[in-house]
Amino acid sequence: MTLNEFLHMGGYAFYVWSSYGLAMIVLLLNVILPLRQRKKLLNDIARTARRARRNTT
Amino acid sequence: MTSDSLLRAFTLLLKRDLTLAMRHRAEMINPLLFFVLVTSLFPLGIGADPKLLQAVGPGVIWVAALLAALLSLEGIFRSDFEDGTLEQFLLSSHPVSVLVLAKILAHWLITGLPLLVISPLLGVLLGLPGDAIIILLVTLALGTPVLSLIGAVGVALTVGLRKGGMILSLLVLPLYVPLLIFAASAVDTAAAGLPVTAHLSLISALLVLSLSLSPLATAAALRISLS
Amino acid sequence: MFRMFKDFFHKMASPRYFYDISGNMIPWLAAGCLALFLAGLYYGLVKAPPDYQQGDSYRIMFIHVPAAWMSMFIYVVMATAGAIGLIWHIKLAEVMAISSATIGAWFTFLALVTGSIWGKPMWGTWWVWDARLTSELILLFLYLGVIALYNAIDDKRTAARAVAILALVGVVNIPIIHYSVEWWNTLHQGPTVTKLDKPSIHLSMLIPLLLMALAFKLYYAFVVLMRARCEVLERERHTGWVRELAEKK
Numbered sequence: 001m002t003l004n005e006f007l008h009m010g011g012y013a014f015y016v017w018s019s020y021g022l023a024m025i026v027l028l029l030n031v032i033l034p035l036r037q038r039k040k041l042l043n044d045i046a047r048t049a050r051r052a053r054r055n056t057t
Numbered sequence: 058m059t060s061d062s063l064l065r066a067f068t069l070l071l072k073r074d075l076t077l078a079m080r081h082r083a084e085m086i087n088p089l090l091f092f093v094l095v096t097s098l099f100p101l102g103i104g105a106d107p108k109l110l111q112a113v114g115p116g117v118i119w120v121a122a123l124l125a126a127l128l129s130l131e132g133i134f135r136s137d138f139e140d141g142t143l144e145q146f147l148l149s150s151h152p153v154s155v156l157v158l159a160k161i162l163a164h165w166l167i168t169g170l171p172l173l174v175i176s177p178l179l180g181v182l183l184g185l186p187g188d189a190i191i192i193l194l195v196t197l198a199l200g201t202p203v204l205s206l207i208g209a210v211g212v213a214l215t216v217g218l219r220k221g222g223m224i225l226s227l228l229v230l231p232l233y234v235p236l237l238i239f240a241a242s243a244v245d246t247a248a249a250g251l252p253v254t255a256h257l258s259l260i261s262a263l264l265v266l267s268l269s270l271s272p273l274a275t276a277a278a279l280r281i282s283l284s
Numbered sequence: 285m286f287r288m289f290k291d292f293f294h295k296m297a298s299p300r301y302f303y304d305i306s307g308n309m310i311p312w313l314a315a316g317c318l319a320l321f322l323a324g325l326y327y328g329l330v331k332a333p334p335d336y337q338q339g340d341s342y343r344i345m346f347i348h349v350p351a352a353w354m355s356m357f358i359y360v361v362m363a364t365a366g367a368i369g370l371i372w373h374i375k376l377a378e379v380m381a382i383s384s385a386t387i388g389a390w391f392t393f394l395a396l397v398t399g400s401i402w403g404k405p406m407w408g409t410w411w412v413w414d415a416r417l418t419s420e421l422i423l424l425f426l427y428l429g430v431i432a433l434y435n436a437i438d439d440k441r442t443a444a445r446a447v448a449i450l451a452l453v454g455v456v457n458i459p460i461i462h463y464s465v466e467w468w469n470t471l472h473q474g475p476t477v478t479k480l481d482k483p484s485i486h487l488s489m490l491i492p493l494l495l496m497a498l499a500f501k502l503y504y505a506f507v508v509l510m511r512a513r514c515e516v517l518e519r520e521r522h523t524g525w526v527r528e529l530a531e532k533k
Contacts, residue, residue, distance in 0.1 A: 018401055035510065214433060231422045231425040274453055
């Protein structure tokens with residue numbers, strides 16, 4: 001099938017592509033969010049540790 | 058710990074809860090009023106066409122019963138939680154699941170039974186035929202204990218929380234769905250004059266299942282909430 | 285040989301070891317997942333022919349069905365992990381349980397929305413009370429209940445144990461709910477054949493379906509590990525190894 005036919009999806013383009021698009025968004029979100037959360041956590045923990053050390057010295 | 062003392066503990070707890078409830082008789086009316094009120098709202102909301110009301114009647118009454126049960130469930134452990142009695146239950150030598158069963162039974166007698174008694178009136182309000190009203194009574198008789206039993210697990214999980222009430226609905230309502238489906242369908246089928254043995258068997262099965270499992274789950278949940 | 289497995293499981297129970305091992309596993313799982321996805325997308329969107337009745341819209345099935353399968357699979361995993369954590373007090377089991385909850389909820393949401401989108405050209409409306417969609421909806425509520433309860437309890441350990449009970453109650457109810465909703469649906473829908481059924485599926489459509497299903501499984505595997513690592517860091521934040529790790533970055 002040609003690229004046009006592929007994108008057109010026999011007239012169902014809106015339905016097919018919105019489904020696949022939504023799936024892509026959900027899957028990417030569930031990868032990006034934990035990555036960001038991990039960085040945030042590590043930064044947070046490091047900051048708390050530094051502050052604790054400063055307070056005791 | 059003999060089985061004799063366990064039976065005594067059970068009956069004592071049951072009597073205690075019933076006595077306490079009798080002292081606050083006004084509070085017992087609330088779920089009942091809610092039940093009647095919600096059911097009455099439907100004709101106002103969707104129109105008073107008798108055929109329509111008869112078609113939605115069973116479902117409406119059962120949904121109202123669900124919500125009324127949910128509303129009344131919150132109180133089942135609250136006062137005991139607040140004055141420390143609940144911890145005493147957990148520390149006692151009796152199996153917690155039996156004590157829990159006593160409390161659930163008391164709760165059902167106080168809140169479920171009144172719903173049962175007033176339901177024929179609501180059936181008449183919505184124009185249900187006589188056969189259907191009888192089956193309505195039967196489904197409520199079998200089903201309201203299930204509501205108390207399943208609900209108790211949810212309450213036990215949320216008893217220590219500040220906004221427990223909101224979460225309780227979210228936790229418990231999905232679990233009520235099978236009962237709702239079978240019960241409303243039973244009354245519908247009875248209104249059409251057909252036999253409902255299958256429906257009633259299924260509801261009885263739910264009752265037996267929740268009767269055996271729910272006290273255990275509730276006891277476990279109480280232990281966790283109070284840890 | 286048996287000793288090796290025993291040692292492996294004993295070590296896995298230690299959060300620190302788990303954190304390291306999972307960190308190594310994630311890239312491999314992700315790579316495998318990506319490969320399977322690309323293969324599945326190619327076979328599903330390009331190679332598989334249009335359906336005789338539904339045209340090209342049936343291709344939504346390659347997202348909808350694996351997502352629905354995952355939504356149920358993950359719930360069972362969550363309940364099992366919860367039970368293990370409850371019975372044997374293994375911290376990691378608790379972590380896996382709560383890490384699975386959010387992912388499972390997203391898959392359920394995806395299954396619901398793609399099912400609805402698929403239904404529009406087929407049935408003409410955005411929502412039908414089809415037995416399976418209705419069951420998925422209730423499953424979503426079960427997931428949201430787990431997440432809400434976990435977030436409402438301050439102490440993580442208590443929260444994990446409470447959620448384990450809830451998940452177990454839910455897992456017992458899921459077959460009952462499915463059966464009751466299906467029964468309800470046949471009463472009210474009449475003889476309409478649901479187009480989401482695939483009584484006999486052609487090989488050219490089965491292959492992308494299975495590829496996508498496997499891709500989703502690997503996806504769940506590496507994403508749950510990512511979330512679990514975050515959960516582990518949060519729980520172990522006061523230990524030496526976590527602090528060292530944080531300050532190294």
